[in-house]
Each structure stands twice: as C-alpha cells, then as structure tokens.
Amino acid sequence: MSLKQKFRTIIFYKDYFEKFFFKQTKKVRAKIIWTFELIEELEIVPETYLRHLQSTDGLYEIRVKFGRDIFRIFCFFDRGKIVVVINGFQKKTRKTPKDEINRAIKIMEDYKNENKE
Numbered sequence: 001m002s003l004k005q006k007f008r009t010i011i012f013y014k015d016y017f018e019k020f021f022f023k024q025t026k027k028v029r030a031k032i033i034w035t036f037e038l039i040e041e042l043e044i045v046p047e048t049y050l051r052h053l054q055s056t057d058g059l060y061e062i063r064v065k066f067g068r069d070i071f072r073i074f075c076f077f078d079r080g081k082i083v084v085v086i087n088g089f090q091k092k093t094r095k096t097p098k099d100e101i102n103r104a105i106k107i108m109e110d111y112k113n114e115n116k117e
Contacts (some may be wrong), residue, residue: 006040008074010075013111017073017084026072032073033068039082053096060095062088072096074104078115085111 012018023030039045039062053059053074062073062084074086085107086100 002099004041006076007043008040008082009078010040010084012084013107016076016086016107020073028064028066028069028071029039030053033065035062035064053101056101056105059108072100074100074108076108078111083108 002063021032021038021100023034035049039050048062051061053061058076060075060077060082062075064071064073073084075082077083086104
C-alpha cells in the first residue's frame with residue numbers, strides 16, 4: 001500500500017460546508033472529494049481547481065465541475081492548511097456573486113478572530 005504525499009491539508013470551519021455537501025447527489029459528492037484530494041496531493045494546483053479571487057485578501061475558490069454544473073467552495077490558507085469557510089454554491093453566471101464573496105470574507109474574518117495566536 002502506498003500513501004500519497006500531501007502538500008497541503010483541507011480542514012473545515014464549523015458546519016458551513018457540511019450542510020452544502022450532504023444536499024448534493026452521491027456523484028457530485030464523489031467529485032467534490034476527488035477534487036479535494038487532488039488539491040491536497042498536487043504540488044502545483046491548476047487554476048482549474050483552485051483560484052484566488054481577485055480583489056480579496058486571500059480568499060480562494062475551489063472549483064468543482066460535474067457535467068454542465070460548476071460548484072464553487074470558498075477557502076483560504078492558514079499555516080499550510082486550506083480552510084473551507086463556506087458552503088459551496090452552484091455557479092450559474094460568469095461572475096461570482098458579490099454577496100457570496102462578502103459572506104465568505106465575513107466567515108474568514110470570524111475564523112481568524114477565533115484562531116489568533
């Protein structure tokens with residue numbers, strides 16, 4: 001049995017993501033897990049899967065494509081870990097909705113306030 005090397009670890013903040021995840025079909029959940037594993041195991045992650053959101057201070061989106069559907073899951077980096085901060089959403093337009101970004105930024109700030117060193 002060979003263990004794959006991980007370059008980063010994904011963790012979850014509160015239950016925001018879990019609520020979204022368990023509403024998805026089994027196949028979509030499998031694709032989300034596959035994408036998370038890819039992000040953890042690739043040294044350099046293509047923007048197809050993980051992209052910094054312009055005009056934000058460190059907010060990223062994990063991009064999961066399943067068929068014609070595209071899901072976005074917001075996250076940020078904290079001491080070598082990727083922290084998933086918000087339930088995902090299904091993207092229906094080219095631009096990421098501003099209210100979703102603002103909500104993710106608020107949750108990211110809550111996390112940072114709770115985890116100050």
